[in-house]
Amino acid sequence: MTIAVIDYGMGNLRSVSKALEHVAGGQDVVVTADPAVVAAADRVVFPGQGAMPDCMRELDARGLRPAVLAAARAKPFLGICIGLQMLFDHSEEGDVTGLGVFAGEVRRFPEARMVGADGQRLKVPHMGWNQVQQRPHALWHDIADGARFYFVHSYCVQPRDAALVAGSADYGIPFTCAVGRDNIFAVQFHPEKSARDGLQLLKNFAEWRP
Amino acid sequence: MGLAKRIIPCLDVTAGRVVKGTNFVALRDAGDPVEIARRYDEQGADEVTFLDITASSDQRDIILHIVEACAEQVFIPLTVGGGVRKVEDVRRLLNAGADKVSMNTAAVQNPDLVFDASSKVGSQCIVVAIDAKQVAPGQWSVFTHGGRNNTGLDAIAWAQRVEALGAGEILLTSMDRDGTKNGFDLALTRAVADAVRVPVIASGGVGNLQHLADGVAEGRADAVLAASIFHFGEFTVRQAKEYMQGRGIEVRL
Numbered sequence: 001m002t003i004a005v006i007d008y009g010m011g012n013l014r015s016v017s018k019a020l021e022h023v024a025g026g027q028d029v030v031v032t033a034d035p036a037v038v039a040a041a042d043r044v045v046f047p048g049q050g051a052m053p054d055c056m057r058e059l060d061a062r063g064l065r066p067a068v069l070a071a072a073r074a075k076p077f078l079g080i081c082i083g084l085q086m087l088f089d090h091s092e093e094g095d096v097t098g099l100g101v102f103a104g105e106v107r108r109f110p111e112a113r114m115v116g117a118d119g120q121r122l123k124v125p126h127m128g129w130n131q132v133q134q135r136p137h138a139l140w141h142d143i144a145d146g147a148r149f150y151f152v153h154s155y156c157v158q159p160r161d162a163a164l165v166a167g168s169a170d171y172g173i174p175f176t177c178a179v180g181r182d183n184i185f186a187v188q189f190h191p192e193k194s195a196r197d198g199l200q201l202l203k204n205f206a207e208w209r210p
Numbered sequence: 211m212g213l214a215k216r217i218i219p220c221l222d223v224t225a226g227r228v229v230k231g232t233n234f235v236a237l238r239d240a241g242d243p244v245e246i247a248r249r250y251d252e253q254g255a256d257e258v259t260f261l262d263i264t265a266s267s268d269q270r271d272i273i274l275h276i277v278e279a280c281a282e283q284v285f286i287p288l289t290v291g292g293g294v295r296k297v298e299d300v301r302r303l304l305n306a307g308a309d310k311v312s313m314n315t316a317a318v319q320n321p322d323l324v325f326d327a328s329s330k331v332g333s334q335c336i337v338v339a340i341d342a343k344q345v346a347p348g349q350w351s352v353f354t355h356g357g358r359n360n361t362g363l364d365a366i367a368w369a370q371r372v373e374a375l376g377a378g379e380i381l382l383t384s385m386d387r388d389g390t391k392n393g394f395d396l397a398l399t400r401a402v403a404d405a406v407r408v409p410v411i412a413s414g415g416v417g418n419l420q421h422l423a424d425g426v427a428e429g430r431a432d433a434v435l436a437a438s439i440f441h442f443g444e445f446t447v448r449q450a451k452e453y454m455q456g457r458g459i460e461v462r463l
Binding site for chain 2: 011012014015018019022049050051116117120121122123124125126127128129130131148150151152153169170171192193194195198199
């Protein structure tokens with residue numbers, strides 16, 4: 001069994017692969033830019049950091065788009081951070097077209113509504129540990145509803161289909177931070193940086209039979 | 211409920227070993243950085259920061275091995291600072307497994323470094339550390355070289371400048387308080403936190419749990435950084451969080 005972590009040159013994937021190795025008991029974890037390796041893998045992790053336009057450009061520069069789309073149709077697939085955002089139709093960030101796996105937009109936190117309960121201005125990026133309200137999904141197994149995960153982002157996804165929402169959080173506005181459909185699960189936060197609960201989510205993914 | 215305020219233990223590292231300076235002198239060895247980082251992860255630390263104070267250049271790459279080992283065992287965000295002078299230094303630390311890289315003197319000497327680095331790796335990876343000393347009531351200057359050089363820059367204006375250049379976070383240390391255990395310079399912390407839209411980490415002077423809570427409640431910091439109160443076992447991170455929660459501050463417990 002192999003878990004492929006897709007490497008399109010946007011940032012360091014060591015944390016993601018090491019966290020997966022930590023929990024994936026017996027499965028091989030490979031960081032790869034090779035579409036053939038992605039096609040042969042049993043599970044696929046699609047990470048991403050930085051700006052979405054750069055991520056889209058680098059993904060295409062390496063000819064990885066068809067392999068990502070094929071994996072998203074066929075096998076357990078976990079999107080992380082920009083890897084979640086890229087699954088949608090379009091992002092405000094650089095007015096860029098996404099992969100269109102899910103209908104919806106990626107939008108920046110609205111400046112005007114970035115005010116906390118105490119009246120203080122909320123900072124963007126949304127950086128740190130926030131609570132995730134779960135909707136039932138296999139990947140939340142053994143993780144308490146309301147558990148905190150580590151976020152770093154300035155944009156968030158707005159799925160057109162509310163049934164996609166598997167988790168939400170609050171930062172000035174309520175926003176979708178996890179989506180799930182069939183074999184795909186994707187999160188805005190970083191499970192590889194989210195201590196015990198993040199490792200549990202990765203373990204659940206490594207064992208997931210959608 | 212929403213975003214938690216963060217507690218960040220900081221480890222001063224030289225040639226691969228942890229030390230803690232008091233006012234940046236009188237260093238004391240306190241062990242293996244990876245072991246200690248893992249212990250802090252278990253205690254519920256929200257992040258860990260390594261500050262590399264290695265003086266000799268031929269030992270400077272040791273930090274990369276420490277970061278690599280840490281990334282294999284510690285699954286919370288890791289910030290690394292110290293000796294970062296070029297975009298290439300930033301890249302090497304990120305590739306070794308750091309999540310954020312902090313720069314201080316080099317940013318003052320070459321502000322374009324903040325812009326270049328954040329453009330290449332993203333603002334979320336770039337922390338600018340500001341060492342500030344009070345020079346008049348309500349006025350602080352930026353110091354470099356461990357507090358020896360007064361740059362003449364106003365700390366608040368400098369914080370706003372590095373934010374505009376792409377810093378994703380500011381690590382603010384009061385040089386007047388560092389090592390004193392008298393608490394953060396709350397006026398400085400609040401002045402900077404109110405002046406920028408990126409998160410501010412308060413640092414310098416923590417001697418007890420009340421100081422940590424004050425940094426958030428009165429200083430309006432988004433995160434608090436401390437070293438010695440955690441290193442020498444006076445308090446655990448969990449105790450700090452329980453105390454802060456008791457003061458009505460949202461934390462991850």
